[in-house]
Amino acid sequence: MIIPGIVISIITFPGVIIHELAHQIFCYICGLKVYEVKYFQVKNPSGYVIHEGTDHPGKVFFTSMGPFFFNTLLGLLIMLPASIEIVAFKDYHNILNLILGWLGFSILMHAFPSTGDAGVMMDRILKNNEVGIIPKILSAPFILLVYIGALGSVFWLDVIYAAAVAMLIPNLLVNLF
Numbered sequence: 001m002i003i004p005g006i007v008i009s010i011i012t013f014p015g016v017i018i019h020e021l022a023h024q025i026f027c028y029i030c031g032l033k034v035y036e037v038k039y040f041q042v043k044n045p046s047g048y049v050i051h052e053g054t055d056h057p058g059k060v061f062f063t064s065m066g067p068f069f070f071n072t073l074l075g076l077l078i079m080l081p082a083s084i085e086i087v088a089f090k091d092y093h094n095i096l097n098l099i100l101g102w103l104g105f106s107i108l109m110h111a112f113p114s115t116g117d118a119g120v121m122m123d124r125i126l127k128n129n130e131v132g133i134i135p136k137i138l139s140a141p142f143i144l145l146v147y148i149g150a151l152g153s154v155f156w157l158d159v160i161y162a163a164a165v166a167m168l169i170p171n172l173l174v175n176l177f
Helices: 005-011 013-029 057-089 095-109 115-126 133-155 157-176
Strands: 034-038 048-051
Touching (some): 005 013, 013 034, 013 048, 013 057, 013 095, 057 095, 057 115, 057 133, 095 157, 133 157
Antiparallel strands (some): 034 048
């Protein structure tokens, strides 16, 4: 059964909003002007940030990869208390755990930047003759990760990523303590 992307975006709208917010935050951190933000809309794309361009490899990297780091960390932090309670105490009936689980999972599902973000990193870092070899070597695996994540979403890789982060880390913490 194929579920249209817009339906997934509606169900997981907090993740879309946080994804775009992460782009915007990293634009501000990197000193890039933001011209327009759409945190969520019921069409493709579900959200976007239009901002000033740059050829500075660090700024390109962080504005493009910001959602991956931000959504992963925030989604994990939101989901962690509920996940630990469920893993450690087998409490599946607490409504707060279910809400935190949905919110955290939604945010984790939208961690991967888009192929557009990968394309910007490709053009402004890898193909840019003005950029040194070290930034190219450091950013290349992340660009590959973004393409794999975007293409893999057809095979539910975004869901698999969210589930892995949501379940593996709490299980490790519970078993560690």
